[in-house]
Structure formats: C-alpha cells, structure tokens
Amino acid sequence: MRTLHTAPLLRLTHDNEPPPGRPVPGDDDALPDRATSGDDALSGRAVPVSGEPAPGRPAPAAAADASSHRPAPVSAEPLSDQPAPADGGPLSGWAVLVDGDRIEAVGPVGELTQAYPMVRVRRWPGTLGPALVHDGPLPPAPSPRERVHALLQSGVGAVLAAHLTDPAVRAAAARNDVAVLDAVRPPALAVGGRADLAVFADDGRCLATVVAGRLVHRRA
Numbered sequence: 001m002r003t004l005h006t007a008p009l010l011r012l013t014h015d016n017e018p019p020p021g022r023p024v025p026g027d028d029d030a031l032p033d034r035a036t037s038g039d040d041a042l043s044g045r046a047v048p049v050s051g052e053p054a055p056g057r058p059a060p061a062a063a064a065d066a067s068s069h070r071p072a073p074v075s076a077e078p079l080s081d082q083p084a085p086a087d088g089g090p091l092s093g094w095a096v097l098v099d100g101d102r103i104e105a106v107g108p109v110g111e112l113t114q115a116y117p118m119v120r121v122r123r124w125p126g127t128l129g130p131a132l133v134h135d136g137p138l139p140p141a142p143s144p145r146e147r148v149h150a151l152l153q154s155g156v157g158a159v160l161a162a163h164l165t166d167p168a169v170r171a172a173a174a175r176n177d178v179a180v181l182d183a184v185r186p187p188a189l190a191v192g193g194r195a196d197l198a199v200f201a202d203d204g205r206c207l208a209t210v211v212a213g214r215l216v217h218r219r220a
Contacts, residue, residue: 004121005210006095006109007199011129013188090127098195101177101212106189122215124199126207130189131157131196133181138163144172152176152217155198155206160184177212 095109097116105112113119134156141147147169151159158179164170173180179194189197195213200206209217 002097002099002104002116002119003213004095004097004109004112004116004119005124005128005197006121007124007126007128009090009092009127010094010096010106011090011127012106014129014132090129096128096189096195096197098197098210098213101195101214103189103191103193103195105191124208126199126201128197128199131155131198131209131211133158133160133179133184134163135160135184136163138169144168145175148172148176148178149217151178152209152211153206155200155209155217157194157196157198157209157211158185176216177214179212 093109094107095112096103097105097107097112097119113121132155134151134154138147138159139150141150144166156178158181159173161180161182164173164180170180179196195210197208197210198206199208205219206217207219208215
C-alpha cells in the first residue's frame, strides 16, 4: 500500500548539523542505562540518509534533482513546477509518497493526493525530512536491541559499518532494517531511494522515524 507522508514543512536535504534544539554530545557522552525516549542524545555527528536505488534497480528517469529540488512526476502528467527555495530551506505543503520500501514521488501534497486519491495519508507535526546516519559509536544500553532502538528513537535510519563490529548489534540493526553504510552518503531524499524518513519537532525531538518504508518509532 502506498503511504503519503506530509508535515507542515518538508526538508529534501539537511546540513550536517542536528535539528534545532538537538544537542551535539561528544564521543564520551553516554545515554542512560535504558533508552526510552527520543530525547536521548547520540554521540558523534549525524547526517541524513541519502536516497539510493536498490542494488540492481536503476534510478527512475523521473528522479528528483537534488540540486533543483523540483518535484518528481507521479503519472503521465507532471506535477507543478513549483520551485524549492534557492537556499534549500524547508518547503511548505509538500509530501513524500512511499511505496513499499522506496520513495515513489516528492511534490506538493495536493497534487499527490489528487493523483492518488486512495493513498493512505500520514500527517505529522513538525518538519519531515531524511532520516539520519549515525556516524559514531552506538549509544550504550542493556541489550543490542535497545542500542539500535535508541537510534530509531532519535531519527536515525542508517549507521556506518565501522561501528557495527559486534555481531549481535549488527544483527539487531539488520532485524530493524537499519541501513549499514561503508561511508556517509549525500544528504537528500530521492525518488527511487530507500524510504528512510524522520520527523522532528521545533525543539529537536524526534516525533517519528520511518526506515525502509516502515514506521519504527512514533512519539506518543
């Protein structure tokens, strides 16, 4: 089933800084013994997951141009040519259409719902954008599952392989569809890429995390 994710603001890209209000702890900072809140800080820096087609699957010709941030067509008729802000800032009234584990389209929410009248719509508060890549050691927790869950609660959708040397932690990441990267990818949402999304409140709290099209964290 296709799902349309929308929020008051949509970021197609992020810079390398955490969302406003999110602290930037050092590598020695630790989480509490049990990770239970999206407010928990992660060590190291974080950057968003890039959109990358699945292995063996070419990127669609209609893929969104990350430099222009123009919407991708969802049918034979293209979406409007509403441009993104020149400074790459957040867009108002835009949405991400997800089909399975992939991003199918990005564009104005009204045009996407018109093109797909039966689509399931998830309306989030805050700012919707790419999920984050955690490029530091995983936060401490009593179990590998909880270490990975702490990442999901913070809007992370991918980790670097260098920090998954523990087989149990790597297995926990795989069970939760967390992407494992050899290096950080360019920070953007892209049509044809994995549907790794995160929603952040104005104070930096992670409100929801979608990994490979699956909702894995929702703040109550």
